Amino acid sequence: MSALSDQIPAIVVRELSVKLGETEALKQVSLTIPRGQWTALIGPNGAGKSTLLRAIAGLTGQRSAIDLLGQPLVGMTGRLLARQVAWLGQNEQISSDISVYDLVMLGRLPHHSWLSSPSAPDHQIVEQALNSVRADQWRDRMISELSGGEQQRVLLARALAVEAEILLLDEPLNHLDPPQQADCLKLIKNLTKHGCTVLTALHEISMALYAHQIVIMDQGRVLFQGAAHDSQTHRAIENVFDDKIKIYPLMDRWVILPS
Numbered sequence: 001m002s003a004l005s006d007q008i009p010a011i012v013v014r015e016l017s018v019k020l021g022e023t024e025a026l027k028q029v030s031l032t033i034p035r036g037q038w039t040a041l042i043g044p045n046g047a048g049k050s051t052l053l054r055a056i057a058g059l060t061g062q063r064s065a066i067d068l069l070g071q072p073l074v075g076m077t078g079r080l081l082a083r084q085v086a087w088l089g090q091n092e093q094i095s096s097d098i099s100v101y102d103l104v105m106l107g108r109l110p111h112h113s114w115l116s117s118p119s120a121p122d123h124q125i126v127e128q129a130l131n132s133v134r135a136d137q138w139r140d141r142m143i144s145e146l147s148g149g150e151q152q153r154v155l156l157a158r159a160l161a162v163e164a165e166i167l168l169l170d171e172p173l174n175h176l177d178p179p180q181q182a183d184c185l186k187l188i189k190n191l192t193k194h195g196c197t198v199l200t201a202l203h204e205i206s207m208a209l210y211a212h213q214i215v216i217m218d219q220g221r222v223l224f225q226g227a228a229h230d231s232q233t234h235r236a237i238e239n240v241f242d243d244k245i246k247i248y249p250l251m252d253r254w255v256i257l258p259s
């Protein structure tokens, strides 16, 4: 990234409203997500976190309120969008008759011309993606034969294989055991060091506090945005959860306990 492109935010959302059935899932949401950082969306169930991620991925139809990397989402071709934004959905349903390797290779689709075979670099990128989530040993297994946490790691590998500049991860720690959660956080941090912008929805507040910044949502609105290490952010988090949790400093990090 050049110094100039560095100044362009990764994501800009302007007064975005999304209605799902009778529910106003997002109400006039405005937000700027800086480039090359990890931002964690947190908030109670039903706050609108997944809907916001889906809207940014171009999946809800309300594209005119969103810019990605300085370009309006509206009018962006599907192919360009699929190269710029990689997506890991919450509780994704996967077809049972696909191998782990082939599933991760699907992440390379936006880079292929119609019906072309994967190239040597595509295979190399898939290998790297499998290695980075330690899923290479399952490469020949069918995805349906893996546990929930193992499937989650493979889906993360598919998102990594896109090599997109923006990574949208909806509850990426779902089903992962504590060491795998720690590895996932390291991976996210490492991606940002290489210029990637990562936006996650997370329920694990103690993990979310490792992000660069936090966006707090409730009832379809953004209530607060601030640095993860800032005590004001911590108070806003406690507030949105009705002060039923409390954030305490521990060494140079924080722990979250029921209050």
Ligand SMILES: Nc1ncnc2c1ncn2[C@@H]1O[C@H](COP(=O)(O)OP(=O)(O)OP(=O)(O)O)[C@@H](O)[C@H]1O
Residues within 6 Å of the ligand: 020, 021, 022, 023, 024, 025, 043, 044, 045, 046, 047, 048, 049, 050, 051, 052, 201
């Ligand atoms: N397909 C749908 N049809 C109607 N309403 C929906 C639909 N999907 C979500 N909603 C509603 O939209 C609101 C926002 O849902 P969303 O999934 O974005 O919340 P969330 O913050 O991701 O929640 P969670 O933490 O439980 O995953 C909720 O009130 C939800 O009930």
